[in-house]
Amino acid sequence: MIDRRTALAGVVSMFGAGLFAPIARAAGAAKASRIPVISEGPPSxxxxxxxxxxxxxxxxxxxxxxxxxxxxxxxxxxxxxEKMLADWAEPDDRVPILAGLQAIEARSLKDYRVSAAQATPEQQDALLTLAMNDQLPGGEDFFEAFRQLVVTGYYTSEIGITQEREYLPVPGKYDGAFPYSKVNKVYSS
Known part of the structure; x- marks a missing residue:
């Protein structure tokens, strides 16, 4: 079975040079040593x-x-x-996330008169779209870092590895004529 350390080390290729610093630090530690990258338990x-x-x-x-x-x-x-931001981020690395959350909350209160956490999914999508399009203060920096944290957290979790994707160390023989319509899941290794 693949573990989070191995999966995290493979994340670097997903995001390339624009990798959010705490993820890069944790991935670098995963490659450099055999210590657990993400320890169990609450954030420090x-x-x-x-x-x-x-x-x-x-x-x-x-x-x-x-x-x-x-x-x-x-x-x-x-x-x-939260674990990544607590244990792998420098204080400056947290700024775009915390500022982005504050900007989203302020915009939600202004536009919808409700906390962003209590907004409808459609309203939350609209708020994330504003951040993605840099139409909120610091929105683009927040959105890219947040998206990377979510994707990394999901695809290095047991659920992401075993239910969303299918882990097979060797997915089988090569068949160049295999019908695409019969592909069930994307393989990860």
């Missing part, structure tokens, strides 16, 4: 307030929602994000 410090934690959960689920496979919340991505 609390990075988020309770309302920010609720917003991170809501937005994570909008990036990778529950469909026929579990979403980001089921894969414990919000806890992974």
């Amino acid at each position: 410090i609390a990075v988020f307030t309770p309302s920010q934690r609720a917003l991170v959960s809501a937005l994570s689920e909008r990036v990778i929602p529950t469909t026929d496979t579990p979403g980001a919340v089921a894969a414990e991505v919000p806890a992974f994000i």
Whole structure:
């Protein structure tokens, strides 16, 4: 079975040169040593307030929602994000995430008169789109770092590796004429 350390080391190729610094640090440690990259247990410090934690959960689920496979919340991505920011981020690395959450919350209160964590999924999608298009203060920096954290957390989790993808160290023989319509899942290794 693949573990989070091995999966994290493979994440570098997914994002290339624009990899968010805490992910790069953790991935570099995974390649350099045999120590666990993401230790079990809670983060060493609390990075988020309770309302920010609720917003991170809501937005994570909008990036990778529950469909026929579990979403980001089921894969414990919000806890992974806080762990990464607490244990692998420098204080300056946290700034775009915390500022982005604050900007999204302020915009939600202005536009919808409700906390962003309590907004409808459509409203949360609109808020994330504003961030992605840099129409919120620091939005683009927030969105790229947040998206990377969500995707990394999900695809290095047990759910992401075993339910969303199918882990086969050797997926089988080569068949160049295999019909694409019969492909069930994308393989990861």
